Amino acid sequence: MMKSQDVVVLLKLASLEDGEQEIGQQPARHGVATGEDPYSVRGLEAALGISKTEVSASIKRSLGSGLAIKDRKFGRPKPNRRQLREFIVHGLKFVFxxxxxxxxxxxxxxxxxxxxxxxxxxxxxxxxxxxxxxxxxxxxxxxxxxxxxxxxxxxxxxxxxxxxxxxxxxxxxxxxxxxxxxxxxxxxx
Structure with missing residues (x-):
């Protein structure tokens, strides 16, 4: 069952990806300590204020629903942008x-x-x-x-x-x- 923070985590992952594209494949570190992988559960916790346990559970739910996929190159979760967009535009206002x-x-x-x-x-x-x-x-x-x-x-x-x-x-x-x-x-x- 999806939770509202799942959308927040997915949008943060999209923001991180956008930052990498803007600055040439270096992860953007908004709200993350130096040396910390912003895509890690700990990095997402620092950036979002959502506990590591909840971030981990959120990623599992998003992977299970198809709103996130595993990046083939790095093995980290990333938003399935098309599915996420469809969900936000057509379903979010009814679910949340x-x-x-x-x-x-x-x-x-x-x-x-x-x-x-x-x-x-x-x-x-x-x-x-x-x-x-x-x-x-x-x-x-x-x-x-x-x-x-x-x-x-x-x-x-x-x-x-x-x-x-x-x-x-x-x-x-x-x-x-x-x-x-x-x-x-x-x-x-």
Whole structure:
């Protein structure tokens, strides 16, 4: 049975892959100690704030569901980008729906996040945020896919973009979700 943190782990793996492509096959170390393999369970724990046990279980569930595959060259898990994209675009909002909560200070997500801010202009004045004590914006709180998402997003800009697009799909109307899905498709390839 899939858990919401599985999506967070898969998006982090996609972010790591994207970083390698950008800087020429060197793993990006967002939130990971020097010398630590960012793809290892320990590296993912440091970057995401999800326990090693949960990261390991998450990877097993993702491999079992086909949302992750083993990299032939390195033997490490990597997201099955096409399957992950299909799941996020067509199934995520039904499996892990986002329910708007009270006004809180936090990190902008969905249409208020930098990745979408210029693409869509909302008629409403309320923005969506992940509640976070160090957040700078006031808005309507949205429960993140996992409680440590604000901290993980703070460490990794690409992961932040993936998670904000995912939230836009979870909470947006058809037009807004479509814009977010198109941007996610571009990024996930």
């Amino acid at each position: 729906p986002a329910k708007p909560g009270p006004m809180q200070r936090g990190v902008p997500t969905a249409f208020a996040a930098p990745v979408l801010r210029e693409s869509l202009h909302s008629a409403g004045s309320l923005i969506s945020v992940w509640a976070y004590a160090r957040g700078q914006e006031m808005g309507q709180s949205i429960e993140p896919l996992f409680k440590t998402v604000p901290e993980a997003a703070e460490k990794d800009e690409r992961l932040y973009a993936y998670l904000a697009l995912t939230d836009a799909i979870r909470i947006g109307n058809q037009r807004e979700a479509s814009v977010a899905a198109n941007l996610l498709t571009e990024r996930l390839g």
